[in-house]
């Protein structure tokens with residue numbers, strides 16, 4: 001060890017020699033003390049280099065000022081050139097250096113304390129900055145929302161507009177409709193007034209009319225941006241049937257057809273010019289020649305308005321985000337005097353604000369109809385583990401309650417659609433299947449057979465959704481849970497579009513949650529949205545409509561009535577709040593114990609262990625099997641997942657992804673700090689004690 005400084009190399013003296021310096025002990029000591037931040041080696045290396053490049057006196061060491069906390073020069077040693085001068089032979093210098101060292105140590109401690117305080121302050125300020133920034137965003141959103149609300153206060157329903165007479169004429173003569181539905185006239189008047197507008201109306205509410213009718217009352221073309229080719233085909237076909245000129249351009253439109261349509265729109269005779277042009281968002285985002293065509297058309301006042309169908313696709317908070325939709329933000333600037341109308345059935349306030357931002361329509365008019373579909377009955381039923389039992393139950397339902405009625409069964413995978421439809425056919429139900437892997441011909445054949453009533457039910461993936469406009473769908477059954485409440489609302493919304501009563505039944509099984517979580521976890525908002533759906537399915541007592549209204553920030557006041565059109569309102573149950581903290585601790589312990597045994601637990605493995613099954617080494621003797629049913633306990637664990645106490649850990653194999661359960665550290669910290677987890681459970685009504693009665697003289701239970 002080299003003197004007192006802690007240098008363990010012991011090579012300062014040979015290095016000093018090599019640098020041409022003869023050092024007395026006192027100088028070595030002092031250097032070690034005052035230059036504690038340097039190892040001796042570093043110091044002499046730098047010195048050697050310095051000496052090599054200068055003719056300095058070997059008795060005088062010129063120490064380069066280091067950018068460190070102990071570098072303040074003293075008046076006695078400071079050279080005019082800014083370098084400290086250390087006289088290695090001077091004892092008085094030695095003493096003063098000792099004093100200055102103590103001073104430096106004190107200063108260092110003070111500086112360190114100050115630094116700590118400043119760091120704390122910075123952290124506090126950063127937190128404040130981020131909370132102020134999010135409040136700022138919230139306030140600007142609220143201000144814009146207020147702007148939207150005040151625009152919505154204006155009376156748009158009037159019939160005093162210059163176009164009012166013509167609007168009614170077109171409604172009756174072209175569309176053969178006698179009366180407007182809620183918000184249709186307001187939306188039509190607003191867009192004809194050149195007001196930018198976002199229209200939120202329930203599925204089947206009649207949104208299409210709100211841009212189709214104005215298209216016939218305005219000069220120029222209405223450009224409709226739509227996410228699906230099948231949706232465009234359907235609309236073009238319907239419009240042509242009504243005698244309205246409509247065209248569509250997609251990525252697969254042939255070059256000649258493309259030119260024909262463009263020429264017709266820009267140069268065709270007025271009587272032959274189409275009034276509506278349907279395009280996919282990709283057409284705008286990826287086709288410069290089409291954008292140039294639109295700009296030329298605009299210069300010639302040829303664009304009446306732009307309608308963006310399924311506008312929630314702009315936002316990744318919406319349920320089917322499409323990156324090409326984000327390109328549509330340029331439209332507001334490029335065609336500044338052309339009114340834009342965005343339409344959707346599923347948008348919470350968050351999605352609306354997001355869409356407004358992306359499309360540059362901040363503060364525009366928002367017309368929002370209630371989400372409630374009063375004619376739809378919502379029910380969640382437990383799903384049996386055995387497929388055969390489920391098929392029996394549903395076949396019974398279709399041949400009794402839904403006999404002669406038309407409906408849809410939504411399934412999670414392509415394989416499921418085919419297996420379930422086959423299973424139903426074996427039980428004499430006229431069932432077909434529909435999914436994205438079928439050829440367009442086969443898909444269209446299945447769709448047509450169902451439309452014509454040759455199939456009672458179509459078992460489909462969500463590929464069968466947007467644009468399905470069969471009015472008399474009396475039931476929509478979900479074989480497993482949907483990816484989000486938005487998806488469920490859309491899919492179940494295919495029922496009862498004629499306004500008559502229809503049933504939406506969802507079969508829930510906890511295991512299905514994990515089939516979906518492994519599919520959606522890579523999406524930015526996938527798991528969060530799925531957890532909302534999980535909470536919807538496991539909700540024990542609350543009205544289903546109220547849950548949906550809350551999700552979409554819709555108003556559902558005390559006076560609002562479901563009219564017994566959901567399972568919870570039809571069969572109200574009493575409930576109680578229970579403390580489930582101990583169950584969470586058990587779950588954490590089982591997961592931790594398994595990890596200590598190098599095993600990760602899937603939900604199924606966890607429940608097996610909890611109920612005393614599975615590998616004995618992974619069981620914990622002091623955790624007794626729950627006294628409640630597995631279904632009850634699954635709902636409790638579902639609550640832990642929805643509330644973030646339990647997280648998932650996704651692991652890939654070559655063919656699949658597995659979800660394992662893991663402890664959320666933040667959840668553990670909360671429990672450590674004494675937090676109690678509480679949840680609401682339904683309380684089974686006590687059976688009234690059966691009065692005894694007498695049959696043939698014997699006492700029997702009634």
Ligand SMILES: Nc1ncnc2c1ncn2[C@@H]1O[C@H](COP(=O)(O)OP(=O)(O)OP(=O)(O)O)[C@@H](O)[C@H]1O
Nearest residue numbers: 177179180181202203204205206207208209345467
């Ligand atoms: N005022 C009206 N009176 C009667 N029928 C109408 C009226 N407006 C629209 N419809 C009909 O209602 C059905 C649903 O309309 P539309 O397809 O526009 O719904 P949507 O709001 O776009 O629904 P989704 O979001 O599910 O596609 C159509 O068959 C349409 O002809």
